[in-house]
Amino acid sequence: MMKRPDDERFPDKFGRSVRALSDYMGLGLQIAASFAFFVFLGYWADTKLGTSPFLLLAGVVVGMVGMALILMKVVRSANKKQ
Incomplete structure (x- = not known):
């Protein structure tokens, strides 16, 4: 099967997108869980x-x-990375 030029780049871009999305999803889950825990x-x-x-x-x-x-905490760590 013949590979297209985009086939090699897509997994890398997709992987980076998924990693960035998972960081934010984890953050949202952590915020929601901490709030819900104390309210309950x-x-x-x-x-x-x-x-x-x-x-x-x-x-x-x-x-x-x-x-x-x-x-x-997230903002401080993001500022350190820049």
Whole structure:
């Protein structure tokens, strides 16, 4: 079977695209998971302790701080690479 010139370049470009996409997908998953964890933890604690909605709101705040810390870490590492 005869190879076209683009056949050799495509896997490399495709590989780089997939690697870049996986970094961002991993980042999105990490942010969503950290936020959801603290929100659900606050909700669970509210149901057990009867303090609704205070611990849920505390979980939202802690989740948002966690998201900000993750984003700051990513921005710092991106700045170091440049």
